[in-house]
């Protein structure tokens with residue numbers, strides 16, 4: 282944090298220092314990565330706003346858990362329309378859909394804001410909320426999670442031809458986790474057709490994802506023609522899948538009930554029901570924009586949780602004694618590690634484990650770098666500062682997760698280090714026994730890997746289950762050993778600063794073998 286204190290500020294919103302008027306912070310924001318990361322950290326003031334401005338932008342950075350909690354959990358902020366062009370760049374949406382997003386002034390509630398003039402079928406932000414509350418409803422999760430577990434177990438069973446009881450060396454743990462999880466999560470969400478119809482989708486998708494921060498900028502496209510080509514190939518895959526699903530649905534002899542949680546051709550029933558929302562947009566969701574929306578969904582489903590699942594496994598393998606601790610915890614909860622291989626366990630038992638949840642929270646604290654953006658709905662005060670209507674606001678999870686408030690008093694666990702017990706609290710129960718408990722109490726506004734408030738990540742519950750189940754299944758089925766120097770860790774690749782979970786910058790060689798059944 283900057284050494285400045287909020288009381289040193291007047292009531293006008295202060296601006297971070299810069300050298301050249303007009304350009305101000307333009308170069309810092311254009312650079313993205315390390316330069317932006319260090320500028321935001323350097324100038325952020327605990328419990329106060331600070332302004333960054335430049336050519337085409339004017340943001341106020343909020344920092345400190347109380348001010349963030351108060352600001353983001355009220356209904357005074359809206360989704361930031363400045364993000365609308367991202368839909369064109371990142372997902373290939375047409376000008377028309379970007380325009381519709383920019384002009385959607387109706388909010389996300391059942392009733393449009395008074396005075397809003399949006400076509401009722403084109404309330405795109407509201408539609409997104411409706412779709413995700415269907416896709417992640419209790420009934421839908423009861424379909425999705427067991428399918429995910431089964432896909433993962435099938436993958437492990439089929440891997441016997443490549444991973445046996447002898448050690449096999451592999452070049453990169455990230456790629457290993459990425460390939461398993463892409464197939465298992467995509468199949469459990471979209472059904473198996475998407476990957477079967479597009480055998481190169483995995484490869485195309487990760488090439489596209491490697492270019493995502495370039496695609497999000499307005500830089501001339503000829504600078505990176507391969508980025509557009511990879512995005513186009515992903516688009517074509519989504520089109521092929523959708524066309525196939527539409528045709529199959531028509532010819533399906535057995536009618537799938539309207540409220541079914543699973544549909545044999547569309548995957549989750551919610552995905553089929555989403556078509557009704559598309560059909561009501563008066564032609565805005567044409568073939569091109571349906572493919573963009575499907576690609577955005579695929580990206581949201583995979584791009585954050587997969588690197589997060591890699592970091593989860595890596596952090597455990599790299600921490601002395603932690604792998605044994607987690608295996609003992611899983612064996613204790615399930616009555617033996619074999620319960621996982623024998624398919625006799627309830628995912629909820631694992632995701633309620635205090636230790637496994639603490640590792641999950643700490644992994645996200647260390648590796649998620651999201652820029653959460655909002656705009657001010659109507660003029661109001663946050664603390665002593667008056668925020669004008671339409672003022673853009675940002676909150677950086679990196680600034681909030683990497684500051685001295687996280688350092689432990691014994692200095693053993695600075696904010697930059699992985700500490701698996703950071704989210705465990707110790708309390709005594711009625712009979713005086715010490716009990717260790719996972720807790721996020723008091724962390725609202727401070728632990729924000731999924732954002733906060735009206736636009737908080739709707740995939741967070743599934744993401745948590747996916748990370749913990751993936752870890753538990755892999756370490757129960759295989760032995761892993763890192764082939765890296767002691768205390769070595771890959772760096773976060775900050776070229777994706779602001780996009781969510783960071784990918785590792787270097788490869789992590791490792792060896793693997795099937796665990797002997799005990």
Ligand code: HEM
Pocket residue numbers: 360409413578581582583585586589645649651653654729730731732733734735736737738739740741743744781782
């Ligand atoms: C570890 C995994 C994940 C992380 C770290 C993550 C992080 C985030 C963050 C920081 C936001 C912005 C929230 C805000 O503005 O307050 C967000 C939004 C969103 N996430 Fe996630 N996410 C993850 C997994 C998922 C999954 C599995 C899905 C499922 C498809 C998903 C779908 C979305 C959607 C649709 C939004 C936009 C919400 C809105 O604007 O209303 N995310 N996520």
